Amino acid sequence: MGVSKTQLFDTRQNELAQVARVLAHPARVAILQHISRQDSCICSDLVEETGLAQATISQHLAEIKKIGLLRGDFQGRNLCYCIDKDRWDEIQGLFDTFFTRIGQQCC
Amino acid sequence: MGVSKTQLFDTRQNELAQVARVLAHPARVAILQHISRQDSCICSDLVEETGLAQATISQHLAEIKKIGLLRGDFQGRNLCYCIDKDRWDEIQGLFDTFFTRIGQQCC
DNA sequence: ATTATATATCGCAATATTACGATAATAAAG
DNA sequence: CTTTATTATCGTAATATTGCGATATATAAT
Numbered sequence: 001m002g003v004s005k006t007q008l009f010d011t012r013q014n015e016l017a018q019v020a021r022v023l024a025h026p027a028r029v030a031i032l033q034h035i036s037r038q039d040s041c042i043c044s045d046l047v048e049e050t051g052l053a054q055a056t057i058s059q060h061l062a063e064i065k066k067i068g069l070l071r072g073d074f075q076g077r078n079l080c081y082c083i084d085k086d087r088w089d090e091i092q093g094l095f096d097t098f099f100t101r102i103g104q105q106c107c
Numbered sequence: 108m109g110v111s112k113t114q115l116f117d118t119r120q121n122e123l124a125q126v127a128r129v130l131a132h133p134a135r136v137a138i139l140q141h142i143s144r145q146d147s148c149i150c151s152d153l154v155e156e157t158g159l160a161q162a163t164i165s166q167h168l169a170e171i172k173k174i175g176l177l178r179g180d181f182q183g184r185n186l187c188y189c190i191d192k193d194r195w196d197e198i199q200g201l202f203d204t205f206f207t208r209i210g211q212q213c214c
Numbered sequence: 215a216t217t218a219t220a221t222a223t224c225g226c227a228a229t230a231t232t233a234c235g236a237t238a239a240t241a242a243a244g
Numbered sequence: 245c246t247t248t249a250t251t252a253t254c255g256t257a258a259t260a261t262t263g264c265g266a267t268a269t270a271t272a273a274t
Binding site: 003004025027052053054055056059060074076077078079 | 258259260261262263264265266270271272273
């Protein structure tokens with residue numbers, strides 16, 4: 001059929017999967033790294049940086065926004081994005097808990 | 108077009124994305140959790156556990172194997188999988204580095 | 215208000231993923 | 245060697261993702 005049967009799984013499993021999906025594309029990994037490297041946040045020389053089209057970058061940004069990781073503010077002409085640190089730490093915690101629990105129980 | 112342009116990104120970015128992709132489905136998260144919960148490893152009552160078809164579970168297991176996270180041994184009739192702890196720790200490290208670096212630099 | 219620049223959205227094509235039934239392959243038991 | 249139980253693979257259908265050109269929207273400057 002081809003539809004993910006999310007109803008078979010619990011909230012935590014679905015949430016982790018949803019967040020992992022955002023990191024499951026190298027462009028989105030690169031975008032997050034690039035945004036974080038700028039002292040003050042950054043707009044979209046991401047297009048130059050990555051070599052992807054503007055529409056494509058905008059779509060990837062939308063995916064990252066969906067899980068609450070981005071905040072955008074206009075600075076002059078430019079819309080500058082930065083990472084929402086609280087949400088970032090929260091998600092880091094999600095992964096850390098997942099990895100640590102399984103790592104302890106396993107084998 | 109619809110092809111991920113992996114050549115635009117570096118090895119680390121692609122590796123993280125590839126690993127994240129495996130975690131990007133709740134069934135695979137659930138499978139990993141379930142395998143880790145068994146003292147000795149587990150075979151496939153995963154089908155019962157999840158409610159997915161046997162072929163589907165087998166496919167998900169293959170995805171998890173691709174990134175080196177599973178080791179399988181026959182015990183009697185049953186093929187019992189367990190998590191490769193070394194690889195698990197390695198991947199935990201990958202995510203931890205990624206999250207920590209970005210978390211420090213950002214904003 | 216108009217213009218210039220930046221970003222988002224739409225529509226489409228190509229490819230990838232998810233799921234499952236059917237079937238093949240594998241390993242223990244008889 | 246044959247049978248039985250378990251897991252893997254194949255083929256296929258439905259849906260999702262990726263990417264981009266074209267276009268719409270939004271903000272700042274004039």
